[in-house]
Amino acid sequence: MPLGTTFGTLQRITLITDESLEKMLLDKARALGADNYVCSYCSGKPLHVAVEDPRRMGSLVRIELLAQAEAAQAILEYVNHLLVRNYPLTVLMDSVMALPLAALDGGLNLTRN
Numbered sequence: 001m002p003l004g005t006t007f008g009t010l011q012r013i014t015l016i017t018d019e020s021l022e023k024m025l026l027d028k029a030r031a032l033g034a035d036n037y038v039c040s041y042c043s044g045k046p047l048h049v050a051v052e053d054p055r056r057m058g059s060l061v062r063i064e065l066l067a068q069a070e071a072a073q074a075i076l077e078y079v080n081h082l083l084v085r086n087y088p089l090t091v092l093m094d095s096v097m098a099l100p101l102a103a104l105d106g107g108l109n110l111t112r113n
């Protein structure tokens with residue numbers, strides 16, 4: 001593999017929720033170790049709307065968090081606590097490859113593959 005094309009693996013947690021929860025979720029996720037995130041306002045029918053009253057929903061926000069495995073686990077435990085308390089959340093998680101590692105490793109200590 002050519003120099004500068006080494007990959008790093010991170011966990012991406014995607015949260016879709018009411019925008020009124022954005023600050024609370026971001027503050028907690030950052031405190032638990034999510035160093036990078038992207039927020040965007042969106043529309044659609046997230047999974048949680050199937051069990052919630054859609055008339056209660058405000059504007060939706062999609063929050064994508066990037067974290068190492070340990071931090072991702074802590075974030076998922078926190079989010080699970082909110083789900084048990086019936087917060088309107090759709091939660092997805094997957095592993096992503098960050099490239100190039102040299103440019104993105106700024107303190108994240110990514111797992112090298």
